[in-house]
């Protein structure tokens with residue numbers, strides 16, 4: 001008894017320590033990235049040359065510790081820069097417990113990643129997969145001196161670097177990498193879907209079913225647009241992208257402080273039936289340490305969503321049909337021990353049974369499919 005409770009305590013302590021290390025690393029990354037970002041901004045250069053080098057870096061597996069993983073491994077261009085895996089794996093093959101999000105229009109999001117409320121600049125975000133070692137998505141830090149001298153100071157990278165930063169005299173350093181990669185991500189922009197053509201006046205761009213789905217999406221009944229608002233279909237987009245919106249749009253939902261709601265519990269889990277979540281699915285709670293934030297995630301943008309299965313932060317829903325079914329039931333509310341569970345107390349009140357008929361569910365799916373760009 002005593003031994004097992006001691007073991008439990010030790011485990012808890014070690015988990016706490018691991019969490020602490022992760023938290024410290026994320027703070028360190030945040031501040032060092034902020035410095036890097038300010039310097040990178042000062043290096044104002046012609047964007048196209050910078051983006052061109054950023055693109056080459058994006059597809060460069062030698063930027064990882066094992067020489068096998070590039071940004072494009074997890075952000076595949078053919079899948080709207082996502083990966084067809086529930087969650088990505090690091091260089092050791094361990095899960096990072098998060099589904100890889102699209103990078104299209106990512107530059108227009110106000111907050112980045114699935115649940116980090118302080119990560120707001122691409123230059124800061126990019127440090128995480130590229131350099132951090134726990135988990136090491138690319139873990140470049142382990143091989144940086146060699147990569148710098150054997151890859152970046154040699155052809156073709158060195159020429160691209162010189163073209164991108166003509167005023168720099170020294171060799172490329174980490175600031176240049178973050179700056180060029182972020183510039184490339186900024187070029188991944190798309191507002192040319194059938195839905196955009198429809199809003200521009202081409203009434204044939206949407207099928208009758210997709211038009212019906214649009215009505216439902218913006219209706220008080222389904223009320224998807226209270227959370228998925230603006231032209232990126234996410235309350236977590238930058239303000240100017242919330243102001244541009246569909247004429248049918250409803251006002252975005254607000255949080256308890258009266259700010260636009262950017263993170264929400266959409267009824268995926270109620271693990272212990274008391275609002276608990278499975279390990280690694282804490283979401284916003286990891287940063288705020290407030291119990292009511294357990295299982296709250298960034299309201300996902302929905303452009304190109306038909307190209308980016310599986311869905312949700314953990315890829316736990318396989319298809320758009322199942323996503324719509326999830327909302328129609330008022331959330332799946334999955335729990336550890338039983339099949340059917342009640343809702344978590346922190347689940348948002350808009351996630352409630354919708355009573356949609358089959359044709360209505362199909363219409364919503366058709367509408368979601370109309371948000372895909374022709375470019376990607």
Ligand code: HEC
Nearest residue numbers: 070071074088089098099100101106112113114129130137
């Ligand atoms: C091992 C897989 C993997 C690799 C490699 C990877 N990413 Fe990611 N990326 C992810 C995952 C998973 C997330 C979500 C992280 C989270 O929520 O904590 C993400 C998030 C992002 C985001 C935030 C998008 C948004 O909408 O918030 C950007 C930008 C990004 N990655 C760019 C890059 C770049 C640039 C590289 C290369 C330097 C890269 N990623 C390498 C898996 C990866």
Ligand code: HEC
Nearest residue numbers: 222224227264266297298299300311312313323327348350
């Ligand atoms: C209370 C706010 C809220 C409402 C209302 C809402 N959603 Fe969501 N939605 C979210 C959040 C938060 C996520 C991300 C959750 C996660 O990953 O754990 C999400 C994720 C999604 C995704 C997955 C996106 C991806 O890339 O994985 C789709 C699709 C989606 N919602 C469609 C809808 C539709 C359709 C409706 C209306 C029936 C709707 N949502 C209503 C908050 C909301």
